[in-house]
Amino acid sequence: MELNGLTIRPGERVLTRLVISKLPSGTVIDVPVHVFRSTVPGPTVLLLAGMHGDEVNGIETIRRLIRRDLLHPLRGSIIAIPILNIYGFLNFSREVPDGKDVNRSFPGHPRGSLASRVAHRFMREIMPLVDCGIDFHTGGAARSNMPQVRCLLGHPDTDALAQAFAAPFTLHSALRPGSLREAAFQQQKTIIVYEAGESLRLDEPGIELAIAGTFRVLHHLCMAAEAAPPARPSVVCLRHTWLRAKYAGLFHTQVQNGDFLEKGQVYGSVADPYGENSVRLESPVAGYIIGLNHMPVVNQGDALLHIGLTDPKPARVELSPPFLEKPGGPPETDLDDADDADDAPQ
Template sequence: MQTTNIEVLGKAISLGKGLQINLDIAKLHTRTKIEVPIIIERAKKPGPTILITGGIHGDEINGVEIVRQIVAKGYNKPQKGMVICIPVVNIFGFISQTRQFPDGRDLNRVFPGTKRGSLASIFAYHLMKEIVPLADYCLDFHTGGANRFNAAQIRINQGDAESLELAKVFGAPFIIKSKRREKSYRDSAIKLGKKVLLYEGGKSLDLDRSITKTGLNGALNVMHHLGMRDFSKELKKSVKAKIKPAIIVEKSKWIRASYSGIFRTAVVLGKLYNKGDKIGSISDPFGYFERDVKAPNNGYVFCKNHAPIVNKGDAIIHMTIEE
């Protein structure tokens, strides 16, 4: 919780002030400097600091759009505390519409980074050194990779009661207690003592209004809960029905294709299926072969592969395991 003047990347930010600064650690092979805008708003009254990030993977557009809307609508201006928004962390990948950094590495697999490592590692190092230590809470927005479309979900650290409470406040349909991936942003931030909510929704290179709306409302819910700003009016407008309690996922399973061919999904995200229910089919392109895909257990579907062509062993549907 910040109560005095602070400095970010050499810029002083006093109470009641806001500014945009640029993180320009890395350059392309052309010597072109690409700056990563960091938008900071600080209230006159002290309070918690929340860091809101999107686009750690450059092709995950839904996350970028959520953070963009927070800034565009002025929701990043708190009444207490400080809000730090980085709409596009991996601006290099965003420009080329790819997941990776220019050096071919996945930025979310090199944290906390090193001062003299790869290009992605150097960038991660400065983000962890200059920005993350300022935060008390982190909201990190992602989508499913490639053609995997995720239902709106919050991923939290196992055994963390406060993060579970915040995840419930966020209001996504699913809360997934997931193991921390070594060298990820979430893992590194948690090791620094930060509370991290990782939002997943939609798929890469796609923009889905339902997913972005859930993410935006979730961010407002969390800031409202932390006492940073009263969002009662904004949240009231978005509520059309009674919010159902989130489904907390303790165990889950990927269903993989038993055959190569054309995949037709028959599932609805968020729906509960019973063991043996048909959830899709796989066929050849010639009309001689077709096999049903059936649920191996009772469970809710929270991710499905939109790829029309699959190979044997491909992950096609992700569902919970209900006792």
Template sequence: MARASFGIGTVRVRPGYAREVELPITRLVTGAEITLPVRVVHGREDGPTVWVTAAIHGDEVVGIEVIRRVLARLNPRTFHGTLVAAPIVNVLGFTAGDRYLPDRRDLNRSFPGSARGSLASRIAHLVMTEVVGRGEVGIDLHTGSFGRTNHPQVRADLDDPRTRLLAEAFGAPVMINARLRDGSLRAAARERGAAVLLYEAGEAWRFDEWAIEAGTAGVRRVLASLGMTDPVATPTAPSLVSRSSSWVRARRTGILQIDAVLGQRVSVGDRLGSLSDSFGKTLRLVHADRSGIVIGRTTAPLVNRGDALIHVAGLDEAVEPLPRHHLNPDLDPDLDPDLDPDLS
């Protein structure tokens, strides 16, 4: 029996086809319509429905390229299940060159939104209704905020068995057991019963190739682990596990020279950099106050006392990865499809 078509907005996508859909958001004062671009890949074969989102913050462009590369390699005629991809969620921020919406609201603090609320609330409601609400698994793609860059990492609820398996399948260098934030897409999707991975890598307004490659490979691995595509290469090493992280902060104002690099393993007391005055006189050295791995750093040369400099995640060396097996309940009888998937 052939699959049913997939409805989104006012459009229906037939099985074995991919289609781009424009979901109306608002109109400019000129009367021009602003829409949310979505591409649906509706496979010919049965399978799960997965959504992938990027650029919830308008300056986070790495995820846009990740989605483009993932979509370029999918064939709806051989695809199992359905993929709903929204590469630019914050269309207004992206086109204006801004992280936030025109009213300065953070879209990722506006979920689940309301059809009658503010612009941010309306966009959040649209995304929840037409994208998130249609899938049981989601991947939300982010980068560091302005002036910061992040090592490739997945943030998720690692205590939820199915979410943990998805995070392991993604295969980022680090996976972090991260708490939920009120108003975030992850928190709202949690209430809808979705299992969500948040991918962080790179810097705002930059196409960092290393971040794009890791994100593209990770999304493709998740799709393969769900039985939606053919198997793909596994990562060379399992993800390191972290359950806590903190920023090393500047103890003086000065010009920053960072010696540590993203992904570097550090121990308490290790030198991470230094602060100097405008003539090069060293004012203070920067040392690690915890052991772990560097997952983020500032890119600003001038820092004030108290500014966040280097983000270090502590490593959970004692926890062994869960057994790797297929995440598609239809193909894996040991995975309980009724588990309440969680996210963070």
């Protein structure tokens, strides 16, 4: 394996650093890349996090896998990158300093914007080596995501990886222009996205589910000897939508991530800050809550709930802590496509 000017032989474990650029101060910005190789030939799996610098759950997931010395493939190789967007990580930001999103900049260009250059270096150095991978993400802004895999269902390789990971929810998600998933798809490589928790907040259950799901994928690829089975089958959502605020004010929610929301059920309210008016919010659809806005002050059009729709309507699923179902709560909003949301990273 040739990477960053190094020859990495079977059985070796290597840490190399991809130099991206320099800060205005002259400080070099590089991306640490861990490579774990077996002596037995096999696929190369990518574990990537920190595409958005404020999404710390994926970073912590890969850090624990490395720190606990858990990445010993029985065959093939593992490439683990805890943080791709070092700039965003240093600034607690989703973007790079020029305000652009790395995950809307693939395949990138060597003379493009900073985000485009980061994407181009990745595509030049890492992507040619990869057969498949997991891209770890977290909900954006003040929105928390229920642990979920997002992928393009209907393709055998993608379906197999998603089923092996067995997150509590699996969402069919179209490819986004400029995303890593799209760039990988163009090269006939399979990348699934795992989402859990909220930006700048560690979500312990989501992290442990990520580690368990990663091992199930490695076991599926015959790269790990064993993996713990999922606690329950993944709920597959072929469609999903956002409920958005029709009114500005203070948002009070009466539901939690993982709850099943009945059509017409009150899930919260929006009230003016002066104590004069309050509007009950009722769901226009039935489905699982897979994303929840924790920002108490909302404007018209703000995303409130992300709803996973199942066809036909599923039986109620028993979810154990921290995914315990509870009686639903109170709103009223508009339906739109979930991919319009800021935290849809594909």
